[in-house]
Amino acid sequence: MSLHDIIFWILSLWAIVCAIFVVISRNPVNSVLFLIATFFAISGHYILMNAQFLAIVNIIVYAGAIMVLFLFVIMLMNLNTDTEPQKSRLVHFAALISAGSLLLVVLSAFRKAELTQIPVTDAGDIGLIKVLGKTLFDHYVLPFELSSVLFLAAMVGAMVIGRKEVVEEKSTK
Amino acid sequence: MSIDTFLILEKIILVVIIIAASMGVAAYSTWAERKVAAVMQDRIGPLRAGPFGLLQPLADGGKLFFKEEIVPDNSTKWLFMLAPAMFIFTSLMTSAIIPWGPDFVINGSEGARTVALQVADINIGILYVFGVVSIGVYGIMLGGWASNNKFSLLSAIRAASQAISYELALGLSLIALLMLTGTLSLRTIVEQQHGFWDGNYFTWNFFKQPLGFVIFLVCSFAELNRAPFDMPESESELNMGYHLEYSSMKLGMFLFAEYINMFISSAVLATLFFGGYNFPWMDQVQAAVPSGIFSLICVGVLMAKVVGFILFFMFVRWTLPRFRFDQLLNLGWTKLIPLALFNMLVTGAVILFFFNKK
Amino acid sequence: MCNFLWLASTEGIGSYAPVLIQLLIAGAVVSLLMLLTHILGPKRKTKDKLINFESGIEQIGNARKPMGVKYFIVAILFVLFDVEVIFFYPYAVNFRELGTEGFLAVLMFVALFVCGFVYVIKKGALKWED
Numbered sequence: 090m091s092l093h094d095i096i097f098w099i100l101s102l103w104a105i106v107c108a109i110f111v112v113i114s115r116n117p118v119n120s121v122l123f124l125i126a127t128f129f130a131i132s133g134h135y136i137l138m139n140a141q142f143l144a145i146v147n148i149i150v151y152a153g154a155i156m157v158l159f160l161f162v163i164m165l166m167n168l169n170t171d172t173e174p175q176k177s178r179l180v181h182f183a184a185l186i187s188a189g190s191l192l193l194v195v196l197s198a199f200r201k202a203e204l205t206q207i208p209v210t211d212a213g214d215i216g217l218i219k220v221l222g223k224t225l226f227d228h229y230v231l232p233f234e235l236s237s238v239l240f241l242a243a244m245v246g247a248m249v250i251g252r253k254e255v256v257e258e259k260s261t262k
Numbered sequence: 263m264s265i266d267t268f269l270i271l272e273k274i275i276l277v278v279i280i281i282a283a284s285m286g287v288a289a290y291s292t293w294a295e296r297k298v299a300a301v302m303q304d305r306i307g308p309l310r311a312g313p314f315g316l317l318q319p320l321a322d323g324g325k326l327f328f329k330e331e332i333v334p335d336n337s338t339k340w341l342f343m344l345a346p347a348m349f350i351f352t353s354l355m356t357s358a359i360i361p362w363g364p365d366f367v368i369n370g371s372e373g374a375r376t377v378a379l380q381v382a383d384i385n386i387g388i389l390y391v392f393g394v395v396s397i398g399v400y401g402i403m404l405g406g407w408a409s410n411n412k413f414s415l416l417s418a419i420r421a422a423s424q425a426i427s428y429e430l431a432l433g434l435s436l437i438a439l440l441m442l443t444g445t446l447s448l449r450t451i452v453e454q455q456h457g458f459w460d461g462n463y464f465t466w467n468f469f470k471q472p473l474g475f476v477i478f479l480v481c482s483f484a485e486l487n488r489a490p491f492d493m494p495e496s497e498s499e500l501n502m503g504y505h506l507e508y509s510s511m512k513l514g515m516f517l518f519a520e521y522i523n524m525f526i527s528s529a530v531l532a533t534l535f536f537g538g539y540n541f542p543w544m545d546q547v548q549a550a551v552p553s554g555i556f557s558l559i560c561v562g563v564l565m566a567k568v569v570g571f572i573l574f575f576m577f578v579r580w581t582l583p584r585f586r587f588d589q590l591l592n593l594g595w596t597k598l599i600p601l602a603l604f605n606m607l608v609t610g611a612v613i614l615f616f617f618n619k620k
Numbered sequence: 621m622c623n624f625l626w627l628a629s630t631e632g633i634g635s636y637a638p639v640l641i642q643l644l645i646a647g648a649v650v651s652l653l654m655l656l657t658h659i660l661g662p663k664r665k666t667k668d669k670l671i672n673f674e675s676g677i678e679q680i681g682n683a684r685k686p687m688g689v690k691y692f693i694v695a696i697l698f699v700l701f702d703v704e705v706i707f708f709y710p711y712a713v714n715f716r717e718l719g720t721e722g723f724l725a726v727l728m729f730v731a732l733f734v735c736g737f738v739y740v741i742k743k744g745a746l747k748w749e750d
Contacts, residue, residue, distance in 0.1 A: 118341065118407065125400070136636055145386045145393050146706055153396025154702045157426060158695040160400070164407050164419065165692070166684075217385050218446060222710025226722045233707070233725065237732040243700055244736040248743045251693040273638040277645050285649075331661045335670040336682070347650050354646035358639050382638040389709065390639075410682060411672050426698040433705040440712035507673060511657030515650075591694065591746050599701075599737070603730060606708070610715065610723055 097137060104130035117163045121156055128152040140216025268375070277381055280357050288521035289319035291572055298576040326514035334409065334507050341408035346505075346512045349401025350519040356394045356526045358382050361449045362564060363539050366557040379557060380449055387446030391530060392433060395485060398523075399425045405516065406504035417503030420493050420587060427594040428484035434602035435477035438609040439534060442470055452538035457545065466537040473605045475535045477598055482527045484594065487520065489579040493587050528571035532564060539564040693745050704733055 107127040114120045128151045135144035214220045225233060293308060293315065300307025308315030333342055363379040384390060399422050406418020443451050455465045468475050484491040495503040505516040532538060539560035541547075548556050585593070672679050711718070711726055718725075 116338070118338070118404070122341075122344075122400075122404075125397075136633060139633055141385045142389075142710070145389045148393040149389070149396050150699075150703055150706060153393065153399070153429075154426070154699045157396075157399060157403070157422060158699055160403055160407075161419070161422065161692060161695045164403070164415065218710050218713050222714040223717065225710055226714060226718050226725060230725050234728055234732075236707070237704070237729045240700055240704055241732055241736045241739075244697065244740055247693065247696045247700065248740055248745060251696060251745075270637070270641070273641050274645070277638070277642045281642075281645060281649060327657055327660045329657075329661050330663065331657055332665075332669060334672045335667075336672050336679075343654070347654055350653070351646055351650045354649065355642060358642045381642055382635055384635045384639065409672070410684065411674055411679075413674065415684075423694050426702075427694060430698065430701050430705060433702070434708070437705075437708045437712045440709065441715040444713060444716055446709070446713060510661050511653055514657075515653060588746070595746055596741055600734075603734070607727070607730065610726070613715070614720055614723055 093137065097134070100130045100133040100137070104134070117166075118160070121159050121163060124159075125152045125156050128156070135216070138216065139214070142218040142221050143216055272377055273381060276379070277358075280362070280381065281354055284354065284357055284522050284525050285518070287525045287568075287572075288518050289323065291521040291524060292322065292517075293319050294572065295576050295579075298573065299580050302577070302580045323514065326511045329510040331510040331512065332507075334411075336410040337507065338408040338410070341404050342507075343512070345401050345405030345408055346508065346515040346519075348404065349398060350515040350522070352394050352398040352401065353519040353522040353526065356391050356523070357529070359384060359387060359390050359448055360526070360529050360533055361452050361538060363557045363560040366553040368554075379561065383447060383449045385447065387448050387451075388436065388440075388530075388534070389446055392429070395425075396429060401516075401519070402504050405508070409504070409507035411507050414504050414506050417493075417495065417506075421487060421504060424484055424487070424491065424493060424590060424594075427591055428481045428598075431477060431594055431598035431602050432481035432485065434599060434606065435474045435481065436534075437602075438474045438606045439467060439471050441606070441609055441613065442467065448533055448538075452533055452540065455537040455540050457540060458537070458542035465540070466535065468535040471535065471605075471609070473601070474609075475531075477602050477605070478535070479531065480598060481594075482531065483575070483578070484590070486523050486527060486575070488524065488575055490582040490585050491590055492579075492584060493590060524572060524575055525568065528568040528575070529564070531571055532567035536567050697740060697745060700736075704729075 104127050107123045107130065110123040111120045111127065114123060128147060132144040132147045132152075135141070135147060215224070296318070297307045297315075299305075308318040311317040311321045333339055358381040361378075361380040361383075365376045365378050368375045368377055402421040402425075403418045406414040406416075406421070409415070440446065443454055445451065451467075455467060457465055459465065463469065487493075487495060495505075505513055508516060541560075541563045544560075547559065551559070707729070708726070711722065714722070
């Protein structure tokens with residue numbers, strides 16, 4: 090087993106354990122922290138595959154931006170235990186059934202899958218920023234422009250949904 | 263195999279020196295801050311501990327270690343402990359990619375060996391700093407939230423909004439610079455700024471990107487939570503902000519990390535815009551002295567620039583009053599971001615239409 | 621292949637090995653600081669001492685209350701703009717090779733970016749309500 094493999098297994102274990110803790114933590118703030126730790130493990134995997142730009146973008150955008158948004162929402166929520174909504178037994182039952190069927194689907198998919206190759210070391214230079222930029226602007230200019238349209242739509246959506254409350258507040262005053 | 267161990271040993275020594283140096287500089291920044299404040303307000307400043315009060319930082323640090331550690335009953339305990347550790351940890355990590363000086367050669371028994379005065383020259387370069395900085399926000403947010411104190415929470419949210427708003431302008435202001443350099447590696451960026459005058463024009467990026475520098479500088483003030491953008495800590499409204507509930511060295515770590523951040527961002531500013539370790543007539547100096555001494559001189563030059571920036575940060579703190587929070591967000595979003603975009607497009611157009619010699 | 625050879629290379633993944641070293645050393649320093657302050661300080665805890673400080677006024681309720689969403693919009697917009705800014709980096713690095721064609725593509729992108737930006741500002745994302 091080479092050092093590369095050892096690092097790969099450590100990172101994988103780390104990612105999986107943290108991901109499990111994301112789900113089972115009672116405090117949502119802890120969940121967010123474990124999710125950040127998971128993103129770091131995934132960034133480590135990207136680096137192992139020499140996708141360096143992707144690794145840092147994963148940290149900047151996911152761990153640095155999206156998780157800040159999550160934490161914002163959670164910090165502004167009412168997290169006191171006495172106000173925690175009590176879910177009925179029916180909801181628990183429904184959750185069990187849906188999660189169980191998802192597990193079945195995933196398991197059957199995995200059973201069919203063939204493990205051909207464990208990740209490649211140093212998968213060329215495609216993950217480096219220079220090569221990535223060239224590919225993006227030579228071959229994928231149209232998707233690049235379209236993504237900016239998508240951003241525009243997202244901004245409009247955010248404004249419409251985010252500002253709605255304020256308008257309502259005003260009308261009730 | 264032996265080369266490997268040497269390389270790792272060399273990196274370990276370098277990392278230890280850099281971490282020790284950044285903590286030392288941070289400690290003495292607190293002393294300098296008081297002295298600068300004193301001079302600007304016509305006072306004397308720290309005086310009793312040692313000559314010119316030079317032992318004051320040690321006394322402060324020692325005092326903080328021996329203070330009682332208080333974890334409020336209502337707080338979320340482990341997050342309360344984690345927050346300062348996370349904050350200072352991220353500030354210690356940023357120094358990894360800064361080139362402190364040129365390579366020098368050691369002649370050993372096994373032949374010459376080049377030692378790089380940079381911990382890691384990674385392909386993503388400056389983006390690494392952004393990545394670490396974006397993680398640094400969590401230290402503040404968690405600290406404020408875990409305290410379970412309304413002032414702390416408010417301050418944590420302010421700090422986070424401020425940090426993320428200015429991260430955008432910070433990122434954008436660098437794009438124009440990167441168009442010039444064509445690389446993210448700080449090492450290459452410094453090497454491109456060799457000397458001071460290349461026969462036609464200044465080599466330092468400041469003279470090519472003055473607007474980019476100003477935007478970057480303003481954003482660094484905001485990212486560092488330094489006055490005039492020290493809303494998260496505003497003593498008069500939030501009485502200390504996110505570290506209100508902290509005591510002992512845990513408080514010290516928050517304060518300390520801010521000074522380490524100031525040191526590192528001064529180094530980044532000097533490296534990106536003020537030529538890093540380059541100085542005028544460096545070629546003549548290089549020819550005159552051995553490579554080890556030359557590297558030392560270069561490190562000294564970079565340190566001089568860093569100290570200059572740190573002093574500038576302090577002068578500004580004791581000169582300008584604090585902004586109001588909405589003014590801060592307005593400045594970041596409606597002034598700096600469009601300005602940075604404008605700078606980027608103008609730089610692109612100018613390079614394409616006037617300097618495209620290929 | 622030799623296991624450790626890639627650690628020594630300065631290109632590719634090997635260049636991250638020093639970052640790992642710094643990670644470990646910085647982690648050690650931080651834990652040392654935490655441990656020292658925990659051991660050295662006196663421990664005389666009383667009930668009053670462990671109440672939240674809150675400016676000396678008796679704490680009313682708890683800080684974990686739902687609050688206004690003014691800042692929330694800023695966080696959402698930050699995520700969007702951050703992703704857009706990230707797109708500029710691969711461009712900036714390849715700027716010279718891409719020439720005018722690439723510049724026009726980015727100009728288009730920036731135009732849409734500015735449209736969104738102006739819309740957001742005009743809609744009052746930063747307006748201080750109440």
